[in-house]
Amino acid sequence: MNAKEIWGKIASHYILLNLLAMAVVIVMLCVGAKYGLDIYTHHGEGIAVPELKGMTYLKARLLLEEEGLNIVVSDSGYVKTLPADCILAQTPGNGTKVKSGHTIYVTVNSPSSPTFAIPDIVDNSSFREAEAKLMAMGFKLTQPQQVVGEKDWVYGIICRGRRVSNGDRIPIDYPLTLMIGKGTYDESEDMEFVDPTYSPDMTDSQPTDVDEFEEVTAPPVSGM
Numbered sequence: 001m002n003a004k005e006i007w008g009k010i011a012s013h014y015i016l017l018n019l020l021a022m023a024v025v026i027v028m029l030c031v032g033a034k035y036g037l038d039i040y041t042h043h044g045e046g047i048a049v050p051e052l053k054g055m056t057y058l059k060a061r062l063l064l065e066e067e068g069l070n071i072v073v074s075d076s077g078y079v080k081t082l083p084a085d086c087i088l089a090q091t092p093g094n095g096t097k098v099k100s101g102h103t104i105y106v107t108v109n110s111p112s113s114p115t116f117a118i119p120d121i122v123d124n125s126s127f128r129e130a131e132a133k134l135m136a137m138g139f140k141l142t143q144p145q146q147v148v149g150e151k152d153w154v155y156g157i158i159c160r161g162r163r164v165s166n167g168d169r170i171p172i173d174y175p176l177t178l179m180i181g182k183g184t185y186d187e188s189e190d191m192e193f194v195d196p197t198y199s200p201d202m203t204d205s206q207p208t209d210v211d212e213f214e215e216v217t218a219p220p221v222s223g224m
Contacts, residue, residue, distance in 0.1 A: 046097030049104060052090045057108055060087055068100040075107040080173060084111035115169040118157060122166050127152040127180045134176060144178045151183030 047067050052060045057073070064071045077088045086109040092098060116137050121130040127144060134141060149155050156179035157164050164170060 051094040070103040074105040113171040113173040146182040149181030153181040
C-alpha cells in the first residue's frame with residue numbers, strides 16, 4: 001500500500017464524520033459543564049445583606065431567616081448608651097451580595113461592662129508605666145492622688161472610693177485613681193533622738209583660765 005492509498009483512506013468521509021462528531025461532543029461537554037456549574041452554584045444570583053447594626057438579636061435573626069440566611073454571634077462588646085443584646089457590628093457588611101444559606105456573623109452588646117484584672121503595678125512600677133498599662137487595657141484614669149513616698153512611684157489604686165489591689169477584677173468603665181509618691185516626707189513623722197552618754201572619767205571640756213601646778217616640797221637644809 002503506497003502513501004496515496006493511505007491518505008485516501010484517512011481522508012475518507014467516514015473518518016471525517018467521526019472526527020467531526022467527536023469535536024461536537026467535546027464542545028457540548030464543555031458548554032454543558034459551564035452552564036451546569038452556574039446553575040448548581042446559582043452564579044449571578046445573590047441576596048443583599050440587610051443593615052443589622054442597632055437591631056436586637058431576635059429581630060435580626062427573624063429578618064435574616066426570611067431572606068434565607070443564618071446568623072451567629074461571634075463576639076460581644078459593651079456600649080453603655082445602647083441596650084443589651086443590641087447588634088454592634090456584622091460580617092459581611094450591609095449590601096454585600098451572598099448566596100442563600102450564607103452565615104452572617106454579628107457582635108452583640110453585653111448587658112454589663114466587661115471586667116479586667118488589675119495588672120501587677122502597685123508597688124512595682126512608676127506612674128508612667130502604670131498609666132500606659134491601664135490605658136492600653138481600656139481603663140480611664142482620673143487625676144492621680146499624691147501621697148508620701150518616692151516620687152512618681154505607684155503605692156496604690158482607688159476605685160470608687162475603695163482601695164483595690166493587683167489581681168482584683170474591675171469593670172472597664174469604672175475610673176481608677178493612682179496613688180503616687182510626691183517625693184517628700186511628712187515633717188510630722190516621729191524622729192527618734194538618742195541622748196549622748198558620758199563615761200565617769202570624762203571631765204568638763206570647757207576651757208579654763210586657771211593653770212594647775214604640781215606642788216614641790218624643798219629638801220631640808222643641813223646645819224640649821
